[in-house]
Amino acid sequence: MSAAIELLRPDLRGFAGYRSARGEAMRGDVWLNANESAWPNPGDAGGDANRYPEPQPVVLRAALAALYGCKPDQLLVGRGSDEAIDLLVRALCRPGIDAVLATPPVFGMYAVSARLQGAPLLEVPLRDTDAGFELDGEALLAAAVQGNARIVFLCSPSNPTGGAIPLALIAEIAARLAGRALVVVDEAYAEFDSQASATALLASCPNLAVLRTLSKAHALAAARIGCVIADAGLIAALRACQAPYPVPAPCAALALAALAPDVLATTRARVDLVVAERERMRLALAGLPGVRRVYASAGNFLLLRFADAGAALASLRAEGVVVRDQRAVAGLDDALRITIGTAAENERVLTALRAARSTP
Template identity: 65%
Template sequence: MREDLRGFAGYSSARRAAVTGSIWLNANESAWRNPADAGTGANRYPDPQPAELRARLATLYGVRAEQVLVGRGSDEAIDLLVRALCNPGRDAVVVAPPVFGMYAVSARLQGAPLVEVPLRDGAAGFELDLDGLASAAVASGAKLVFVCSPANPTGQAVPPADLLALARRLAGRAIVVVDEAYGEYSEYPSIAAEISAQPNLAVLRTLSKAHALAAARIGCLLADPALVAVLRNCQAPYPLPSPCVQMALAGLSEPALAITRAQVQTVRAERERLRAELAGCPGVRRVYPSQGNYLLVRFDDAEAAFARLLAAGVVVRDMRASPQLGDALRISIGRPEENDAVVAALQAGRAAA
């Protein structure tokens, strides 16, 4: 971590103190509930790291509770990692574009040098240059290497053995952060089980995607307990609203998880169906294989395709400002009828022609 933060204890909030009681007069809260409060106890500050939720997430991801830091989506964990580890103007962050933009945003806000090792676009799709990442991290003195797997927006995933080899190569130099936001949709297992043996490995997970809780804004970092403790000291005092925690606990119950698993299987099947059908649409140049809940598609005229979709009420992600993707759109996998609407809108271009 940053030298100036060693020994930094952070803000000692009223709920971090290890005290118990029946009359709470230590946080200047209202003793009365808001008239709109339907029983959540929102007049009281929430637990900064709810023990039940940490335990539930630890079980879900196959780690220990002390290896879990819960926060406001994966974005907060990304920001905390960069702020706590990178000295402005000195400690670099390595990324592999085109990729999720928050790594670069957090680096820029912290003044951390950003080192880019571009993905390679090959016959089988985009590929990560693992040797290039390791060499760039060593040469730049990077503290953090972010790997998105499955990658957003390009869709490829990295075998866990390759990720572990990268972390071993950078042991003592940098933390390899594997963003598994779309891990539920991948054919590869999580790398999280390796954290105990490889403490410079960390994993990002979120409830926003497969678990359908995007508005609850709950994600977590799985990491060595020492790193979790460091980041907790840098975290805002009360990151998780109580109603969101209650929703997450309900959404991680066994009945809810059974429904989630079935929906993931539906997405996987629809992803492959949509990929095949898009390949036959007029103006589609290439549909990349994907292990996420989205497809990256190149078009002869991406602007016209975007306009046709929008005219049909279908909103997709325009990727043309991203490096190497000047002709591409990213299409999330929706319900079957929504995916049908995508194909129909693009097929309409043939009729118009």
């Protein structure tokens, strides 16, 4: 039994899950095994939506594995990173016993999934330093051991703070929690960061998993295509816990089109543009009156503190600009998160915030 499998809930080790009709390797041209309609829907232009899709599309899985530098059997495709987070918590955490650890301020789905599973939630807040929000590795390790953490979520680059966690620290945390917890690195914004992916650590850290998504840099938020990359045994166990047909065929086709070489080249050029605009906006925003701080970011967004965040938000809305209000988040009661848009959209942000200071 692999080290990753030993972290599964004991009652799910060896769990086969549901065997769907499409999950069986069969050949034929008259398909009467899944109780599907023999006729396509009249409104279906493609004419094939009457058939269930592949549970794990082979070609898409191979393309994603090539993109992320892993083997296909190390990767599970699902409905964005959100499904992967939920699957991991349900598969590894026994209600009331095995805890989930997160590092706020951070993406809220880790806490939501823990609560839905009845898993205790441990929180080790990031430290707000002169260099930005940073992870306290020793505090995290102590809390994980004392609180019986089964999963440790590390968001890198972190949402909403924008900070990235050094790979050396991730490797140290995984090594010191070996046999105790799965360390999950959420890399939803990794394309905007110059640091290498934590997938480079998988060979030496069997208790590591990495989340990736096509929602952000690849501009496919509506398609809901994400994946978890981990030990092949853990991936197989997660598939047994997953719904029978998690990847709609139109979404799989769209994802495959997005992974074509020429499309990937355009995506990379747009990522470079976002990174350049991020730096331009960071400097421009930092020079505005009323802006207390602009945090450096490795994502496609910036976190700002304001002297009057409410007034800044009102001015942005008056200009038709919608940003993320962070004031309800602990430690961010004066903060807004602003996504990097096109150059023209970014100029509207600057115009609105200048107006906020000039209004009596």
